[in-house]
Amino acid sequence: MTDFFREVDEELRNERMRSLWQKYRFFIIGVIVFIIGATAAYRYYIHYVEIEAGKSGDEYLKAIELSENGKHDEARKILAILEKDGFGAYPELAKLRSAGILVAENKKEEALKVYDNLVADSALTETLKGFVRLQSVRLAIDLESFDNVIKRSAPLMEEGNPWRNLTQEARILSAWKAGKQDEAAKWVKQLKDEEQLSQGLRQRVLLLEELIIAKGGTLPQDG
Numbered sequence: 001m002t003d004f005f006r007e008v009d010e011e012l013r014n015e016r017m018r019s020l021w022q023k024y025r026f027f028i029i030g031v032i033v034f035i036i037g038a039t040a041a042y043r044y045y046i047h048y049v050e051i052e053a054g055k056s057g058d059e060y061l062k063a064i065e066l067s068e069n070g071k072h073d074e075a076r077k078i079l080a081i082l083e084k085d086g087f088g089a090y091p092e093l094a095k096l097r098s099a100g101i102l103v104a105e106n107k108k109e110e111a112l113k114v115y116d117n118l119v120a121d122s123a124l125t126e127t128l129k130g131f132v133r134l135q136s137v138r139l140a141i142d143l144e145s146f147d148n149v150i151k152r153s154a155p156l157m158e159e160g161n162p163w164r165n166l167t168q169e170a171r172i173l174s175a176w177k178a179g180k181q182d183e184a185a186k187w188v189k190q191l192k193d194e195e196q197l198s199q200g201l202r203q204r205v206l207l208l209e210e211l212i213i214a215k216g217g218t219l220p221q222d223g
Contacts, residue, residue, distance in 0.1 A: 052087040060090055063097060072101050092124055096132060103139070112139045130156060130163045137170045146178035165194060165201060172208050181217030188212060189219050 059078050066075035075097075082094035095118055102111035115136035119129055137153045144152075149171065156167040168191055175184035191197065191205045209219065 049087075053090075056082060056087040056090040060086075060093060060097070063094070067097065067101050067104070072105065075101060089125075089128070092118065092121065092128065096128075096135075099135070108139050108143055112136055112143060115139065127162070130161065134163050134166055134170070137167060141170060141174045141177065146174050146180060149174040165191060165197060169201060169204060169208070172205075172212075176208065176211055176215070179215075181212050181215050184208070184212050185217040185219045192219075 059082055063075040063078040063082070066072075066078070079094040079098050079101075083091050083098070086094055095114060099111040099114035099118075102108070102114065115132050118124060118132045119136065121129075124132065133152070133156055137149060137156070140149050140152055153167045153171055155161075156163045157171075158164070161167075168187055172184045172187045172191070175181075175187065188205055188209050191201075192209075197205070212219075
């Protein structure tokens with residue numbers, strides 16, 4: 001008797017499944033086809049991204065090599081193409097490299113304009129934008145007033161900004177050049193008190209301290 005009821009129960013379940021299949025088979029098949037198609041499209045996209053990023057990366061490295069060998073015009077041609085058709089972040093990186101070439105050619109005013117345009121580009125990540133802004137601050141030391149350098153550098157001086165210490169270094173150099181030795185000395189003292197300062201930056205700060213003292217500046221005393 002138990003086997004009979006089990007068989008009846010299984011038959012009912014099978015009948016229910018057949019009924020559901022008849023009612024929803026097209027929907028189920030559609031979902032399966034969609035999942036397969038979406039997976040295939042995603043894999044194709046990943047493959048496409050890898051190929052295009054690889055192409056742009058190769059061209060970018062070629063431009064770097066050319067510029068480092070002094071072949072600036074040839075590098076510019078490649079960078080111009082990348083600025084227009086490069087994949088991912090390569091258009092912005094190409095502009096950044098183009099500005100670097102202008103600096104190497106001592107065309108600092110033109111380079112500063114490129115940096116400023118990049119800073120205004122909403123496509124840039126905050127980290128890259130910070131790096132570009134730092135380059136503009138460093139160039140501005142030779143091109144603009146001390147007050148303008150301070151204004152340019154203000155966003156980088158916020159607490160926790162990864163470019164803060166390097167920006168402080170640029171501010172010190174700007175103050176030193178402007179004859180503001182007390183201001184420069186104060187910032188040198190602040191940097192020297194930083195515990196997490198790279199060895200290279202710490203050495204440069206000591207050199208700046210010597211330059212300030214040579215011009216009559218005095219570092220604030222502790223306490």
